[in-house]
Amino acid sequence: MAYFENLTLEKGMYGVPGKSFTQVLEGLDSSEQYRGTPLEGLDAYQRQLKRFGIRVSGPGSDPVEKFFQSSSSAALFPEYVARAVGQGMEAADQLKDMVATVTKIDGLDYRTITVEGEETAPLKAVAQGAQLPATTIRVNDGLVKLRKRGRTLMTSYEALRFQKLDLLTVALRQIGASMAASQMLDAVDALLNGDGSKPGVTCATGTPNYGDFIGLWGKLAPFTLNTVVAGTAAMEKLLQISEFKDAQAGMNFQGTGRLVTPLGAKLLHVPGMEEKKILAFDKNCALEMVQAGEIQTDYDRLMDRQLDRASISVVTGFARIYQGAAQGLTYTEA
Template sequence: MYNDIKLEKGLYNLAGKSFTQALTAADPDENYADTPLAGLDAFERQLKRFDIKISGPDCDRVEKFFVTTESAVLFPEYVKRAVTQGMEESILSDIVAVKTNSDCNQYRGYVITESSPYTTRTSEGGTLPETSIKESPNSISLLKYGRLITASYEAVRLQRLDAFAVTLRSIGKKLGDAITASAVSTITTAATSTDIAGTTLAYSDLITLYGQFDSYNMNTIIASPKNAALILSMSQVQDCIAADEKGNIILPFGTVLIKSSQVNDYTILGFDRNYALELVTSSDLVMETDKLIDRQLDAFTVSMNLGFKSIIKDAAKALNLDV
């Protein structure tokens, strides 16, 4: 049972397992089906074990994690979850087609070459058109994204855990935005660009961009806050406005409009999010867990290594604005 789990630092260092996965292996979720603890994961059961409330009117303070040496082991996971939650508020999950885990910080991937269009017909006995998938001649380097966080234990120990989580989420959100900027840059570089005649973006320009997609579907547009506001002011959009479950605007022709400061005012980026971008990572979010457990909050880091690769070049196109 969860009350009998021995919590120690080593649970963060098991090869191929996160802290929560290590806890779950020792305390499987299925043991709690049809019990009051159903729906809680292994980490949340440990919070209940030590009566640590991280939200609500009776929310505890940071110092509650450090009442015992075992409960202190839970603190890094609390920090990681809060930072990760902030990172997940970025648009990254809306634009990545696939996530690949790499064993090293260099990733080569592959390139696709078509010998002829798919509409080419082959006579009986003739050679079929070829799609060649080969290892890419160029590799991408996975870069480290992270933050050094300094905070004395004395400064944070009396902070309510829900308020402290807001600070951690804000760090994660800004880190997620920085990572997203790299993702947007990768898509933009791969996209086929078209210059707009004139200096004012019109609804007809968006339709032109939409019409450039053949095999793939322009299901996503990323625009800067300035251009997103301009698009929303168009009468054709106002007459047929809708939103998805995340609050993103759905344009009349079915494309989701995402407002992001990670794209500049000179570019409207349209792409098929199911085919355009690959996220490559060699690690999840990494933290200096020993320092957090030992209350050495004076300086600890959160970081991860990742990179981006264009998958299908024809799945992304851009409009260049003269503004």
Template sequence: MANTAFDNLRLEKGMYKEAMSKGKTFTQYLEDVDSSKNYDDGLDAFERQLKRFDIHIKGKNANVVEKFFATDDSAILFPEYISRTVLTGLEKANILPAIVATTSKIDADTYKSIYMDDGEGSKKRKQLRRVGEGALIPATTIRTKEKVTDIFKYGRTLDVTYEAIRRKKLNVIEIFFQQIGKQIALDMAFDAINVIISGDGNKNAADIFTLGDETIGGASGTLTYDEYIAFWAEFDPYEMNTVLAPKLQLKDILTLPEFKDPQAGFTFQKDGKLISPLGANLVRSDQVKDLGIDGIVGLDKGLCLEEVVEQGITTESDKIIDRQIEKTVISRTGGFNKLFQPSAKVLKWK
């Protein structure tokens, strides 16, 4: 006999506050009280509630917004619908997975990360050495950073009334909510790249090189494969496996003769995946230009950046449930830490 416990679940406003107090989303809270392990329908706990109230959110048969407010119970679902839809848009536009080494969830509004010092010459290649009897073994020191991580709220305020959207189809409304998520993603990416370049306030800004200088060589403003190789070589013992490039610098890299090999060209033309010389993941990032850098940022993705998240996507649930949607805030709270200073470097064109 099919499990129908979800049909009898009492939904209340207070569930959102209780979920937040536990550091969970509303969907995760529903999973605690109505676990998907008890079903074989391929749905999560929130999707089962949509099914319960016959709410269709996608396709040509999508309902209007008003369907959520047909009953007091079903109205409780609308804030989570907004949060999930905004998160979908954020993930579509988000470049953070390409540049973040790890994500830490915190339950406070302040956070201090750690740093590691492996002794003098930490930017140079380390070699294993025999340690003589009675001699000191080289030390690696891990300490708490002096400056706390800056935590910001990234979000948008909805300037729309319930009356303006109540008869709009949900498959149309989701496009606008997803766009809010995309804007939040752009704001977060700007701060993340700023930390990669300028550091997190703990004296760990990226080293900066310029085309034409004594280290990189070449001519100012003109990138050739030789200069790209010289920049790549500065990462040893780290690995330059990701390159952030604005539009013009992206064009310069993509048009290098060494990039125009048949396999790279075929891959780019077939599915649009960017392959840069030396195998680094090439990510378009106009935020680099917005931060005043006429050039590119190279990084060792696995050792560079920590994302700190206090809250996921949140909405002012009480206002939304009461249909007071105007001036409702949709937000995400978090910040970024630089893990290893030498793991990111900047190459300026001039």
């Protein structure tokens, strides 16, 4: 039962194709065998933290140097960095309200599919023996454009060794939040300007006013308008429309911090989005997110205490699924 205390940890565990460090650990020390024990609820990585007595959160968190008490414990540091960045990405992530599906790949080449046919039109009744309408699904000729987003640490081990891990986690989470914001802009760009295989949305021109918003809703049919994204200035314009000042919507915003429209669509604020543009779409049909691997770190540098210029990155891309599932509005000043 104490097998986790005897595992040999090494750099090579970060280089296993298609697996994260924690997944490699789980393969050697499965959490299933700890059911009904005091260690139930901990994953393989958390058991290794317990093995070396490393506390990464809370008022009693350890200093950074605790990871480097031995070469084995140092092997846990890159995963700590990746997890902290991942927590920041998850906390700031609005992509779950934008993408229909997430496809994870091991390489850097990926072709998505295209659906051809009147897939949104009502199905007509056919006579006995007559041929049913066809929907063609084929692989795109072009590759999905993948982008690498990340940060490079500019610090030293000496500067951080006595700092508490809980404080370092705050900084790493903010890096993750920045990476998530960049991915949001990439998703918006795929809708506005196309993904390389499918063109961007055709934007109508408006003020904007409530009538323009209803127009977007109508153009989306039979898709469902459930998500609206806009930059800061455009969001301010939307929230000044009288119909958006609904009392119930205001109570929801005050209670949860979430913005909704009179039609029930969720409003997503995307700072840095192209000015005077508003996107309305069906999140269940508009976008596919392609993710190449997990969060990547310079694990060899981090394990060797060479924190200066150690990088943290993710590689993702976005592809449009149904072209009719997104509509745009370019507004002019009233």
